[in-house]
Amino acid sequence: MKNIFNNQRRQKAAISAFSINALHLRNPWVAAWWSAAFPGFGHMFIGNYIKGYIFTIWEFYVNINSNLNTAIIYSFTGHFDKAKAVLDTRWLLLYTAVYVYAIWDSYRSTVDLNKLAALADKNHPHISPFAINSFEINYLDKRNPWVAAVWSAFTPGLGTLYSLRTITGFYALSLWIITAYFSHIFQAIYYTAIGAFEQAAAAADPEWLLFMPSIYCYGIYGSYVHTVEYNKLFKLEQSRFLKESYQNRDFDMPV
Template identity: 45%
Template sequence: WEVVINIKSHVNLAMIYSFQGNIDMAKDVLNTRWLLIYIPVYIFSIWDSYRTTVDLNKIYVLAERENHRFNTFSIGAMEINYLDKRNPILSVFWSLVMPGLGQLYIHRIIGAFFVIIWAVVFFYYSHLLEGISLLFLGEIKQANAVLNKEWLLFFPSLYGFATFDSYINTVENNKLAERVQKNFFEKTYQHPSFCIAKGKKVE
């Protein structure tokens, strides 16, 4: 939705002109019929993400206090998925190589598929790879001419999201893996009468 509305309203093109100081060109290129659709949904998505985050934080506190169990292993049609510790630096590295590979590294298949598909679309319509190959050949003017700047401006948000999402999810998955190990050791090896009171020293 965001890509379609952005392209139809020429938001990225207006941003490019405004960065260059051509404010009048930025005003002329904007399509207000599409832009007015863009604004309310953009505001709603910000509000809804904040509201959902607050609700999820409350659920997290309840699950933490109840010491609620969660699924750590599943076999499905798409893959065998399991909870284990991963390296956050590797997830960032693979996301920088190609958006979506960081999500694949931590087994988030749906998210990886979504990001990779859009990365391919952006690479195709922006002619970025074509521009890079011309740049390696020393054809700087031709490399600049072949680039579609309107599509090229999608890459910062795509790379930013893919990198941030894979890093944060790797860190949080590692915390869950540690919690599972802790609960396993407590239930398997810790004596039932053993207790450490919070905030007190045990002698």
């Protein structure tokens, strides 16, 4: 069976002990939008995880050094002079080119991967439903996408772990923990709950807080979409196995 998978010209999916990745049709504008919301998320959405990890780390590092989020907050509140004063143009000019590239590359890559997905479907590729090594077990099965979304709504990253992407799940969980810690969001929520609104406003760090909507929303959306697609992959593998292993019910039995 191993030779069958290795000899395929275009694989439909790859399953390892730590993750699942698959070719399927995606909207390139959705990928571009997520890259615009947070560079790296568009690439993670289409399965280019290494690029996605690097772009998200780059976003944190360069954004914070350029004080971009702080400038955005000043701009939203009408303090344009403060926004200009706080920006570090050395980092900002470096930020712009890579930001635009992340959007363009995620769109372009999605278009190319859609073509490959269509070709892979026509070749009727074999799909390995199970992977195991000394550290982990991973397998295709049917899961509820709403369960993935709910777990991500509680804490981004948990829904990704539920959808069988261990490395990406812990990476997303780490992003959320780091951002929540430095933004002091839970302190602000606590003060808000007891009615201490001035203390809540003073506790929150707006620069880090501005990262959180994109991370939170992508965690829910990404875990839901990937679970839906993995369910389709599970059905495809099952149907192909049944067709190859069992006789057609319309077969004429010999007399």
